[in-house]
């Protein structure tokens with residue numbers, strides 16, 4: 001029941017519900033990964049059922065692809081679709097310029113490719129994700145399995161010369177084993193504390209051999225949809241400068257996502 005939803009869950013739902021309204025019939029839509037994106041997939045699935053909404057979706061993870069198919073959304077591959085009208089995804093942090101840290105769910109590589117291949121990226125987030133400066137959330141970096149300890153050393157050494165507070169890189173674990181991404185790689189989480197120059201860091205990280213991609217999304221996000229615990233939603237479009245506010249409260253539904261580990 002909705003009474004079981006925590007304020008954070010209501011905030012995620014509200015942001016997802018608002019963003020689902022951006023999706024129009026016939027669109028090619030990128031679907032993000034994580035608990036907020038899971039609410040979006042649920043909302044879109046309802047529109048598919050109730051309104052006969054027809055979209056072509058590209059998922060950013062196997063997890064999202066499975067969920068989308070379960071709610072009746074047609075999922076295609078980016079290889080087939082090539083370009084998208086819109087991607088809607090969550091974030092771990094966003095700043096005032098709508099630069100992001102993503103990859104908390106380990107899907108940053110596909111998320112960045114899909115978002116970059118979209119005319120527009122909309123981020124849905126609860127209000128705890130807003131920060132003055134990126135970096136408190138450990139920055140995920142997807143790396144090849146080959147030579148990973150060497151990549152880790154190279155990253156830590158490189159970070160010493162940059163405007164960050166910390167330089168520790170820790171391999172992400174899934175239980176006792178290393179976390180494996182959908183692309184068969186691993187994740188190093190960089191504990192930076194504060195990132196003084198995110199634009200510079202995003203470029204430099206990808207110069208380190210073994211790094212596949214990093215979780216800094218610079219100049220990719222166009223619209224932020226922020227949800228609050230009372231169901232209020234603020235939408236800000238960084239290109240037009242327009243903002244609006246609305247409120248969305250969940251119908252009595254079970255919260256199927258909170259404990260899903262996404």
Ligand SMILES: O=C(CO)[C@H](O)[C@H](O)COP(=O)(O)O
Nearest residue numbers: 034035036090103104105107
């Ligand atoms: O980047 C991501 C997955 O790789 C997610 O979008 C990010 O971790 C936010 O997740 P949530 O909505 O569960 O807080």
